[in-house]
Amino acid sequence: MMNYLSVKDIDSVKLWVSEAKKLKADPLKYKKLGADKTIGLLFFNPSLRTRLSTQKAAQNLGMTTMVMNFDKEGWALEFEDGTIMDQGKSEHIKEAAQVISQFCDIIAIRAFASLEHKEKDKAEIVLNGFANYASVPIVNMESSVGHPLQALADAITLEENKAGLAGRRPKVVLSWAPHPKALPHAVANSFVEMMQKQEADFVITHPKGYELDPEIVGNSKVEYDQDIAFKEADFIYTKNWSSYREYGQVISQDHSWTISKEKMALTNKAKFMHCLPVRRNVVVTDEVLDGENSLVIEQANNRTYAAQTVLKRILDSLKI
Ligand code: SN0
Numbered sequence: 209m210m211n212y213l214s215v216k217d218i219d220s221v222k223l224w225v226s227e228a229k230k231l232k233a234d235p236l237k238y239k240k241l242g243a244d245k246t247i248g249l250l251f252f253n254p255s256l257r258t259r260l261s262t263q264k265a266a267q268n269l270g271m272t273t274m275v276m277n278f279d280k281e282g283w284a285l286e287f288e289d290g291t292i293m294d295q296g297k298s299e300h301i302k303e304a305a306q307v308i309s310q311f312c313d314i315i316a317i318r319a320f321a322s323l324e325h326k327e328k329d330k331a332e333i334v335l336n337g338f339a340n341y342a343s344v345p346i347v348n349m350e351s352s353v354g355h356p357l358q359a360l361a362d363a364i365t366l367e368e369n370k371a372g373l374a375g376r377r378p379k380v381v382l383s384w385a386p387h388p389k390a391l392p393h394a395v396a397n398s399f400v401e402m403m404q405k406q407e408a409d410f411v412i413t414h415p416k417g418y419e420l421d422p423e424i425v426g427n428s429k430v431e432y433d434q435d436i437a438f439k440e441a442d443f444i445y446t447k448n449w450s451s452y453r454e455y456g457q458v459i460s461q462d463h464s465w466t467i468s469k470e471k472m473a474l475t476n477k478a479k480f481m482h483c484l485p486v487r488r489n490v491v492v493t494d495e496v497l498d499g500e501n502s503l504v505i506e507q508a509n510n511r512t513y514a515a516q517t518v519l520k521r522i523l524d525s526l527k528i
Contacts, residue, residue: 210525211346212518214354215401228364228513235268242271248312249275252319257508258349265515287333305341314345321352321392323456345522358483359398360514365507378442384414385491386461387448395483396447397424413437417459438474445481467492479503
């Protein structure tokens with residue numbers, strides 16, 4: 209059974225991106241593929257793009273969608289085995305996942321990192337709880353560790369905007385930027401993993417103390433000087449994340465890291481990318497976000513075709 213839990217489930221970024229581009233050119237081509245199939249979208253956190261683009265993708269494939277805000281409307285779920293459930297949790301993941309599997313042919317889940325318990329977050333207790341006890345395919349709509357639907361949309365957006373580079377390897381920079389809140393590592397993690405599967409000169413830049421999980425960063429290049437990292441860059445992908453070492457802490461809000469016109473002037477007329485939602489004039493200035501090199505709206509549009517690529521592959525796998 210095919211799940212889409214992380215970027216590791218993509219066997220070839222090149223192939224999946226080319227499939228996505230075909231779906232984008234003709235979104236209703238497989239309108240009959242998902243007839244009589246239901247996808248359940250379960251949200252433990254807020255969502256705009258993920259919710260609407262995944263529903264849109266399912267509709268383009270002829271599927272029926274069920275959406276549930278589990279954090280507000282569901283029973284509080286227990287994920288640990290053997291607990292005496294005499295506290296706040298009403299239902300165990302074992303029953304919940306099996307029951308939902310009877311109503312849905314695919315289950316998609318959003319469950320952010322707690323940013324409190326590093327080891328539990330790393331173990332993906334919510335996503336893996338569903339993967340372990342559901343009897344249908346599971347799609348990750350942002351978990352503790354990753355946001356692979358976002359990363360696939362990012363890969364599509366990069367591919368579509370490489371035309372001006374005359375075939376040379378793009379220089380892609382993932383830059384941390386300040387933010388008032390403690391944010392998860394998921395988007396950055398999946399972007400790193402997706403870049404590691406591609407031909408590119410890839411650099412991660414952030415202040416000291418904001419190192420991502422070393423097991424994910426691997427051999428990817430890290431440059432602590434943002435100005436040096438930006439030199440000759442073709443794409444600036446910006447995201448805030450909280451400290452991983454001092455887990456979930458905001459250890460600096462250094463505003464000299466905000467993406468500004470002056471910072472972008474250091475690059476090779478780079479395109480600006482961000483997964484959204486974005487805090488204007490904290491993460492990035494109005495000028496850059498509204499400027500002609502900003503790809504954020506098209507990046508969000510590509511979420512539909514990323515989700516459609518994944519759902520089509522899962523539907524195809526169900527037929528076998
Ligand atoms: C989430 C994150 O993982 O960073 C979702 C991104 C797709 N972003 C936020 O929670 C932003 C919240 C805020 O208040 O700016």
